[in-house]
Amino acid sequence: MAANPFALPITSPLPTPSLYVTTSAFTNSPLGNYYSAPLRLKFVNTRLFLSCRCGALAIDDTHSTPVLINSGGIMLYPLFQELGFNEKDTEAILDANAALRVTPFESIRGRIRLLQSSGLNGLYLSRLIGKRPDILTAEEIDGLLSFILNDTDLELKGKINPTQIERLLNTTDPRFLAGFERKVRLLLQYGITNDKLVRVLDTVNLTKAFCLKPLEELERMLAFLHRYGGVDLIIRRPAVLNYDLDTQLIPRIGYIFELSGGDEAATTTVLHKFPFVLAYTVEHLKDHVEFLNLYAGLSYEEIFRIVLVYPGLFSASRKRKLHPRITFLQQCGLSCNDIFRFLIKAPLFLSLSFNDNLANKLVILVKIGYQNRTKELAMAMGAVTRCSCKNLQAVIGVFLNYGLTCEDILDMSKKHPQVLQYNHESLEEKLDYLIEEMGREVGELLSFPAFLGYKLDGRIKHRFEERRKTSGDGMSINKLLSVSVATFSSRNKKKRPVSTILDPNESEGK
Numbered sequence: 001m002a003a004n005p006f007a008l009p010i011t012s013p014l015p016t017p018s019l020y021v022t023t024s025a026f027t028n029s030p031l032g033n034y035y036s037a038p039l040r041l042k043f044v045n046t047r048l049f050l051s052c053r054c055g056a057l058a059i060d061d062t063h064s065t066p067v068l069i070n071s072g073g074i075m076l077y078p079l080f081q082e083l084g085f086n087e088k089d090t091e092a093i094l095d096a097n098a099a100l101r102v103t104p105f106e107s108i109r110g111r112i113r114l115l116q117s118s119g120l121n122g123l124y125l126s127r128l129i130g131k132r133p134d135i136l137t138a139e140e141i142d143g144l145l146s147f148i149l150n151d152t153d154l155e156l157k158g159k160i161n162p163t164q165i166e167r168l169l170n171t172t173d174p175r176f177l178a179g180f181e182r183k184v185r186l187l188l189q190y191g192i193t194n195d196k197l198v199r200v201l202d203t204v205n206l207t208k209a210f211c212l213k214p215l216e217e218l219e220r221m222l223a224f225l226h227r228y229g230g231v232d233l234i235i236r237r238p239a240v241l242n243y244d245l246d247t248q249l250i251p252r253i254g255y256i257f258e259l260s261g262g263d264e265a266a267t268t269t270v271l272h273k274f275p276f277v278l279a280y281t282v283e284h285l286k287d288h289v290e291f292l293n294l295y296a297g298l299s300y301e302e303i304f305r306i307v308l309v310y311p312g313l314f315s316a317s318r319k320r321k322l323h324p325r326i327t328f329l330q331q332c333g334l335s336c337n338d339i340f341r342f343l344i345k346a347p348l349f350l351s352l353s354f355n356d357n358l359a360n361k362l363v364i365l366v367k368i369g370y371q372n373r374t375k376e377l378a379m380a381m382g383a384v385t386r387c388s389c390k391n392l393q394a395v396i397g398v399f400l401n402y403g404l405t406c407e408d409i410l411d412m413s414k415k416h417p418q419v420l421q422y423n424h425e426s427l428e429e430k431l432d433y434l435i436e437e438m439g440r441e442v443g444e445l446l447s448f449p450a451f452l453g454y455k456l457d458g459r460i461k462h463r464f465e466e467r468r469k470t471s472g473d474g475m476s477i478n479k480l481l482s483v484s485v486a487t488f489s490s491r492n493k494k495k496r497p498v499s500t501i502l503d504p505n506e507s508e509g510k
Contacts, residue, residue, distance in 0.1 A: 075105045079112070084126045097133035111136050114145045119162035128166050138174035147181040159198045168206040176211040183210045183218055190222045191231040200238040209241035221245040228253065228268045237275035251282050259289065259304045266308055274311035284314070291318050296326045297336035306340070310347030325350050332378035346382035360389045368396065369410035376414055383417035394424035402431050402442050416449040430456050438464055440477065448478040463488060 080090040094100050100108065115125055115135070128135065135141050148165070149157050187197060204210075210218070224245060225233055234240055243249050253267065256277070260266045270277065277285075292298045298306070307313065316322055329339050343350070352358050361384050362377075370377045384392050399409050413420050430452055434440050445451060454460050463480050466488075 076100060076108065079105075079109060080129075083112070083129065084122075085130070089130065093129065093133045097137060099137040100133065103137050108136050111141065114142075114149065117157070118145055118148050118165055119158065119160070120166060121162075124162050124166050128170055132170055134174060135169050140174040140177040141169070144177045144180050147184075151181075154194055154197065156198065156201075161202050164202055164206060168211070172207045172211045176207075179215060180210055183213070183215055186215070186218060186222065187234075190226065192234065196235050200234065200241070203238040205239070205242045217245060221249065224249065227264065228271050233271055233275055236272065237278070240275065240278055243278065249278065252278055252280070252285070255282050255285055256307075259300060259307070261301065261304070266304070270307060270311045274314070277311055277314055280314055288314055288316075288318055288322065291322060292326075295323070296339055298340055302340045306343045306347055309344060310350075313347060313350050316351045322350060324354070329378055331373050333373070333375050334378055338375070342378065342382050346385045348385045349382060352385060357389065361392060364389070364392055364396065368406045368413075379417050380413055380420065383413070384420050387421040391424055392420060395420060395422060395427060398424050398428050398431070402435075404442060404445075408443075408446060411446060412449040416453070419449050419452050422452055426456070427452055430460065433460065434477075437461075438477075444477060451477050451481060454481050 076094065077087060077090050080093065085093065112125070115128075120128060147156070148160060184197070184201070187200065188194070192200060213221075218241075221241070222230060224230075225240070240249070253271070256270055257264065257267045260270070289300070289303055292303050292306075293300060313322075326339065329342060334342060349358075358381070361381065365377060365380050365384075366372065370380055387395075396409060399412075400406075404412075431442065433456060434444075434451070435442060451460075459481060467475055467480060
């Protein structure tokens with residue numbers, strides 16, 4: 001005979017059904033006549049409790065609707081099955097958090113719905129419950145989810161990345177979630193706007209920035225950062241909130257402040273230009289500064305002036321980049337003062353890759369005639385740090401196409417190294433205008449290569465057209481462009497015909 005698939009296992013006997021009633025339930029029934037008043041008083045407020053294998057139903061005089069009770073976690077099996085858990089997984093979850101067996105079913109289901117409303121669906125939710133089943137029963141979770149979902153001022157619902165919420169709940173003990181809303185609102189008090197707040201919450205480590213920091217410490221941190229433009233600094237790099245105030249922020253900012261000579265405004269500039277500098281330890285910062293001081297021969301004041309221009313130098317490896325770059329400049333014959341002036345103009349030289357960038361540019365410069373280990377080569381390298389190898393090759397190509405030789409290019413770049421870094425398309429437009437509109441020879445650039453550095457529409461065309469009205473085409477391009485605006489205007493007025501200067505209303509007959 002086939003086994004009954006619905007038969008209960010011998011080891012799991014059916015719980016004994018129970019029935020408890022209050023006498024008030026029978027007040028209006030004929031059975032009420034068989035109970036004396038003392039008996040009715042004895043059972044006042046007694047609950048009607050119906051128990052079966054799948055759960056329990058409780059009814060009493062204080063509830064208008066039945067209360068569904070989760071009996072030993074059995075009702076959670078179909079619920080967890082919807083979330084992707086099999087029976088074995090569900091057993092493991094119930095064993096990991098015994099509170100689930102005694103928590104009302106509706107409470108657990110309501111918590112799951114809140115989690116889903118916050119964006120934790122599918123894999124996010126099942127992964128989170130599998131690792132942290134206590135999120136279904138911990139009371140502190142309600143306050144957090146209510147803030148994310150129901151706050152009408154900030155309207156955070158659907159704006160915070162679900163990955164952030166999952167990471168927060170997965171790595172934070174629920175006890176530390178208390179006060180989360182108050183700490184977030186503290187950012188608003190210090191000037192973070194609502195629209196910027198979401199980006200901050202999406203970027204920071206919520207556990208480090210808010211949960212593990214007492215409210216007083218967070219407030220002290222915000223007050224300290226306020227001296228250095230705290231709001232803008234936090235918006236530019238929200239991760240600054242992850243750091244510890246006493247052991248990280250104060251020592252690191254303090255070192256930069258000391259290097260600046262006590263200039264708070266300059267320190268603020270460095271932090272805003274390169275907020276990632278706060279990720280480096282004081283030892284790392286000191287290592288770079290001391291290297292430039294001892295090996296390159298720069299004073300601390302000069303080092304800070306370079307840092308002020310390019311604080312990203314702290315991200316360059318001392319061994320792989322700083323040391324070989326400074327050595328190269330020294331081999332080119334640059335003195336300490338020369339190195340300082342070089343780095344003020346071309347600090348990016350310290351960070352560029354040698355194999356992918358500098359080596360290719362060196363080859364190009366040597367091909368057009370630069371000698372190795374010379375100051376001219378170093379100056380040319382400084383000039384081309386800001387342009388790509390592709391643009392440098394295109395610039396050389398444009399010059400060659402317009403009839404200049406490598407010797408001409410070398411001569412121009414020694415006088416005016418910036419000609420090698422100009423945009424090749426802009427360069428071609430200026431050469432066309434010089435030859436076709438101004439009627440000049442390209443060879444004039446050899447004596448005045450700075451012509452290529454002026455804006456075509458804003459200066460070259462305007463001045464040429466204005467001067468042509470009074471002096472014709474035969475004017476020096478050097479004198480045309482190099483004088484100041486005031487000088488050019490005054491000279492131009494003097495050379496204008498009188499009729500163009502007089503007021504139109506002043507006729508000859510007056």
